[in-house]
Amino acid sequence: MKSIDLNADLGESFGPYRIGCDDELMPLISSANVACGFHASDPTVMRATVQLAVAAGVAIGAHPSYPDRQGFGRREMKMKPDEVYDHVVYQIGALRGFVDVAGVALHHVKPHGALYNVAAVDAEMAKAIAHAVKDVSTGLKLYAPSGSALASMGQACGLTVCHEVFADRRYEADGTLTPRSRPDAVLHDEDEACEQVLQMVLEGWVIARTGERVELQADTVCLHGDGPNPAGFARRLRDRLEAAGVKVSNR
Template sequence: MRVDLNCDLGEGFGQWTLADDEALLDVVTSANIACGFHAGDPMIIRKACESAAERGVAIGAHVGFRDLAGFGRRELAVSPADLRDETLYQIGALAGFARAAGSSVTYVKPHGALYNSAALDFERADAVASAIDEFAEPLTLMGPPGSQLQRAAEAHGIEFVAEGFADRRYTAAGTLTPRSVPGAVIDDPDVAAAQAVRMVSTGTVESIDGDDVAVAVRSICVHGDTPGSVHTARRVRHALESADVTLGSFT
């Protein structure tokens, strides 16, 4: 078996640092780098791209709503046309820094509220896919398996990579449990590691209600902003490798 291990990075702003990007880049195989809308600034984006390029880690555009104050986790009323243009804008910004670092953007992963809403709303998913379609180079779209994001990618002839989350609980419907629900975020590295191994080896996960849910995935995510994310990422990687899973970017 082979699987990608991804993490959200570059999510600081100015003097404020959110996660230990350097340590995380020593563990993951793909980096979802914030593009300046929900987090990140030009200097942080440059550094994240350079560090990823040095390690041979794949670079992905972590696009989100234009919401620095809410960290992109608030639902915003954005028209499909505006969302398409804002997504393309973010991809282009990251692509410039990736090229300057001797690498390139190879995939797109929505962030936060955009991720959750586009997974359910085809118009929003199609707006994201349309931006990818208009970008000059082929890009992969990452999102939840069986989601509207997958449907939109297939409609546009875009490669889709289904991902699962090591550090988040799932509902019985296969969606992420809202962060407002107690226990929605898994903060125990061993529990997160066990969930990652189960997803990869069986294609299932136990929901927050105890149901078995199908989640066939090609990539596993560990959130960079979760406390102890470096330790969790290391534990997840070790558990996957101990289960004879090969770690490598899908790109």
């Protein structure tokens, strides 16, 4: 049976502010990318999110970002590669402390937002991130956009790379995600998003925003936890995948 990992960006609340529905979404995914405090989250939220993941049997990953809480990590920042390296190591270490306390192992690292998008095309930034992950632990998996500079650098470092695709995002002809500055960057129709996932997982390609067929590899599918109906969509997608003979698993 073919299998696919479903991941979601979680633990993005902080202080009195609540973002997403982690309690509802956690049982429906197989791996969680937990915010590490730079774009969202705080120590209490990080600990609680790790505990939720452990209870649900969900693999835990660090979700490092540019230091940009006001912009939710979605604004590119002009940083040198060695600064990015330091910020990524720092954030992995912060989450790893809570994971160690919970008695489980950190599973993967997935950059967030603008850092993720920059590393997809900038080889130097991709190299800095990949080396940061490797230097923390060669056993960590790296979640990276399919066919990206980050995926290539992760493989060059000897890391296990999980090629990531997105359920609810449109793609450009070069395989990158359509920028959020465009009004059509996000798929709002759940049926359309499910069809896109099935096509990527079962057939290995997606139709770009401008009509081109883009080949890609799908090891893990990202579901956004801050949408209007994340848990309902996750359940619907799982049902569609399982009906097509695809098992949801991070192994």
